[in-house]
Amino acid sequence: MATVLERQIKMGDDNQNPMHPKLFKVMKVRKETHDTFSLNLEASDGSGGFHFQPGQFNMLYLFGVGEAPISISGDPGVKKTLTHTIRAVGAVTKGMMKLKKGDSLGVRGPYGTTWPTKEAEGKDVVIIAGGIGLAPLRPVIYHLLSNREKFGKTVLLYGARTPDDLLYVQELEQWRSRFDFEVLVTVDRALGKWQGNIEVVTRLIPKATYDPANSIAMVCGPSIMMRFTVLELMKQGLTQNQIYISEERNMKCGIGHCGHCQIEHIFVCKDGPVFRYDAMVELFKKRDI
Amino acid sequence: METLEPILAAHPFLKGLEPDHLKLITGCASNVVFQPGQFIFREGEEANQFYIVREGKVVIETYSPVKGPIPIHTRQKGEVLGWSWLVPPYRWHFDARALELTRAIALDGKCLRQKCEDDHDFGYEIMKRFAFVIAERLEATRLQLLDVYGDRS
Numbered sequence: 001m002a003t004v005l006e007r008q009i010k011m012g013d014d015n016q017n018p019m020h021p022k023l024f025k026v027m028k029v030r031k032e033t034h035d036t037f038s039l040n041l042e043a044s045d046g047s048g049g050f051h052f053q054p055g056q057f058n059m060l061y062l063f064g065v066g067e068a069p070i071s072i073s074g075d076p077g078v079k080k081t082l083t084h085t086i087r088a089v090g091a092v093t094k095g096m097m098k099l100k101k102g103d104s105l106g107v108r109g110p111y112g113t114t115w116p117t118k119e120a121e122g123k124d125v126v127i128i129a130g131g132i133g134l135a136p137l138r139p140v141i142y143h144l145l146s147n148r149e150k151f152g153k154t155v156l157l158y159g160a161r162t163p164d165d166l167l168y169v170q171e172l173e174q175w176r177s178r179f180d181f182e183v184l185v186t187v188d189r190a191l192g193k194w195q196g197n198i199e200v201v202t203r204l205i206p207k208a209t210y211d212p213a214n215s216i217a218m219v220c221g222p223s224i225m226m227r228f229t230v231l232e233l234m235k236q237g238l239t240q241n242q243i244y245i246s247e248e249r250n251m252k253c254g255i256g257h258c259g260h261c262q263i264e265h266i267f268v269c270k271d272g273p274v275f276r277y278d279a280m281v282e283l284f285k286k287r288d289i
Numbered sequence: 290m291e292t293l294e295p296i297l298a299a300h301p302f303l304k305g306l307e308p309d310h311l312k313l314i315t316g317c318a319s320n321v322v323f324q325p326g327q328f329i330f331r332e333g334e335e336a337n338q339f340y341i342v343r344e345g346k347v348v349i350e351t352y353s354p355v356k357g358p359i360p361i362h363t364r365q366k367g368e369v370l371g372w373s374w375l376v377p378p379y380r381w382h383f384d385a386r387a388l389e390l391t392r393a394i395a396l397d398g399k400c401l402r403q404k405c406e407d408d409h410d411f412g413y414e415i416m417k418r419f420a421f422v423i424a425e426r427l428e429a430t431r432l433q434l435l436d437v438y439g440d441r442s
Contacts (some may be wrong), residue, residue, distance in 0.1 A: 131438040161438040188433045190360055195388050198348065198363045200432040203425075207367065222437045228428075 021106025053114035054139035061106030071136035130221025159201025212237030323387035336373035345391030374398030
């Protein structure tokens with residue numbers, strides 16, 4: 001049964017309000033791991049075309065339950081379908097895991113800053129992802145591969161807890177088979193038939209082929225993983241202004257009004273989630289944020 | 290005949306070593322090949338070598354009667370395998386097994402230990418380089434223990 005808000009949205013009520021979600025329909029649900037899934041969404045009004053830049057996020061509204069900020073994980077070149085990869089960790093995302101084809105979802109966005117795809121042109125690009133951190137970086141990968149000639153060497157270093165926690169396994173294989181994209185994958189622990197790397201993702205950084213003096217690094221993953229990754233990148237010769245990170249914080253409004261995601265003077269939702277590391281270096285070190 | 294000296298000189302682990310020291314270490318080196326699945330060393334055996342991996346992949350693992358082999362980490366091209374040869378009682382604490390066809394340079398630990406005793410400058414160089422390897426492993430192990438991808442990270 002449709003909720004009041006769902007009915008209002010269908011009637012096109014209050015469309016100018018930035019807090020007002022647009023109705024989308026679930027076209028496909030794909031299980032990625034035991035607790036992570038991807039939703040392919042299309043606008044219910046048939047307007048088609050959802051424009052976003054790699055790194056941006058949407059506020060996804062599960063009717064009757066609540067809203068959650070979720071990075072866009074699809075191809076920015078494919079306008080018709082909006083893809084989100086979601087880890088079921090709270091009431092909202094656990095509820096979203098139960099969605100089926102044909103169900104509705106509210107979408108507000110896209111919000112936030114973007115990965116520096118323009119600045120990276122002509123340079124080597126090192127993408128480092130940990131766990132579900134690959135989801136917000138996947139749009140960059142699509143962009144790099146669609147515009148391959150604009151970039152130098154491209155590298156993806158991806159770490160997860162176990163082989164069962166790796167996202168987009170088929171795509172990883174496809175990317176790995178390309179000659180113009182170096183893909184190194186590792187897990188922290190493994191049993192059974194795993195023949196790949198077992199080591200932390202930071203240990204892949206010295207093994208990849210790129211020119212530290214002419215590289216841009218884009219990093220997304222758990223906070224501890226990002227801290228150690230930044231240290232290793234700097235050990236390899238990258239400077240703070242060559243490193244970009246994506247911060248994850250609890251967000252409420254998504255547009256810098258409520259202060260829910262505020263870290264000192266920074267609103268992660270509108271000043272981020274993608275930051276150049278030199279802007280975050282002091283805040284990154286603080287214990288109480 | 291071509292010696293292993295230029296290969297060792299180019300390896301990151303030995304880069305920048307004095308020519309005399311490089312000669313000392315080359316005197317203790319030999320080429321080795323391991324087939325996929327072959328054990329390179331086993332837990333409890335005497336640790337009298339270390340290896341510079343040139344190609345392939347090696348897994349360091351232990352064994353549980355309940356779980357079977359438990360992999361701990363992997364080593365591959367460009368990396369150093371093994372430091373128990375440097376620390377008494379010179380016994381391996383884990384198993385090492387080739388996951389793929391693996392080519393490496395084996396360094397005779399007994400021979401090197403003696404050379405380190407005889408030439409403390411050389412010994413200090415080797416110790417500094419192994420301290421780096423050990424510190425790197427310790428940091429990686431700590432990160433593994435932190436389980437950074439877990440729910441509470």
